Amino acid sequence: MMFIRSFVFFFGVLATLLLGWAALVGIPDIMISEIEPPEELERYTAEEAFGREIYIREGCVYCHSQQVRPEGFGADQERFWGRPSVPADYVYDRPHLLGTMRTGPDLLNIGVRQTSISWHMEHLYDPRLVVEGSTMPPYPWLFEVKRTAGPDDYVLDIPEDRVPDGKVVVATPEAEALVEYLLSLDRSYDSPQRVVDNDEEE
Numbered sequence: 001m002m003f004i005r006s007f008v009f010f011f012g013v014l015a016t017l018l019l020g021w022a023a024l025v026g027i028p029d030i031m032i033s034e035i036e037p038p039e040e041l042e043r044y045t046a047e048e049a050f051g052r053e054i055y056i057r058e059g060c061v062y063c064h065s066q067q068v069r070p071e072g073f074g075a076d077q078e079r080f081w082g083r084p085s086v087p088a089d090y091v092y093d094r095p096h097l098l099g100t101m102r103t104g105p106d107l108l109n110i111g112v113r114q115t116s117i118s119w120h121m122e123h124l125y126d127p128r129l130v131v132e133g134s135t136m137p138p139y140p141w142l143f144e145v146k147r148t149a150g151p152d153d154y155v156l157d158i159p160e161d162r163v164p165d166g167k168v169v170v171a172t173p174e175a176e177a178l179v180e181y182l183l184s185l186d187r188s189y190d191s192p193q194r195v196v197d198n199d200e201e202e
């Protein structure tokens, strides 16, 4: 009797674990395994991929999502621009950076909404230089204060009283790569997959 009970218990636990694995890992994996990369979506260049690592290292994902939700889930399309995102938009994203927090705006299409390199540079150096009252933290360690700029340096165009003794603030390779990455964020092509419309399914 004792043996049978342990047996049932053991297989009950096993079945529960397997079911959970199938529902959360196995079946979704099959569902997305046949997704083709959209033609218009380009692979990240080495520079953009490096910028993506900086984005991860600096924790940008804790305040910024990269997902535009369909109608019925909120006013994403009015607020953040673009059609609802679909799995194919993320085929080159490893790890994905969908994010769960939106202290700041969604960045999935920031490369279309804000195309100015100087805006991004100044915003990263100190967000309040370009957005009044911004609560985004500054990232000064992505920049360097120099006496004079080198021939390849990107020099920030910021008010003189923000730089001591007539020096210049230049972007480090990390800042340059991060901005390249932000500018590459563009899912403005037509949806390669059907977008689920919740209102339609009701």
Ligand code: HEC
Binding pocket: 055, 058, 059, 060, 061, 062, 063, 064, 103, 104, 105, 106, 107, 110, 113, 114, 127, 131, 134, 135, 136, 137, 139, 178, 182
């Ligand atoms: C503590 C939360 C927080 C963190 C961390 C953060 N941001 Fe932000 N971000 C914001 C807020 C709030 C705004 C809106 C105000 C503004 O534009 O400055 C914003 C705005 C932006 C914008 C402009 C978006 C638009 O639609 O105009 C960009 C680009 C951006 N952040 C990039 C980054 C990057 C890159 C990092 C990491 C290096 C980062 N943010 C980290 C809060 C954050």
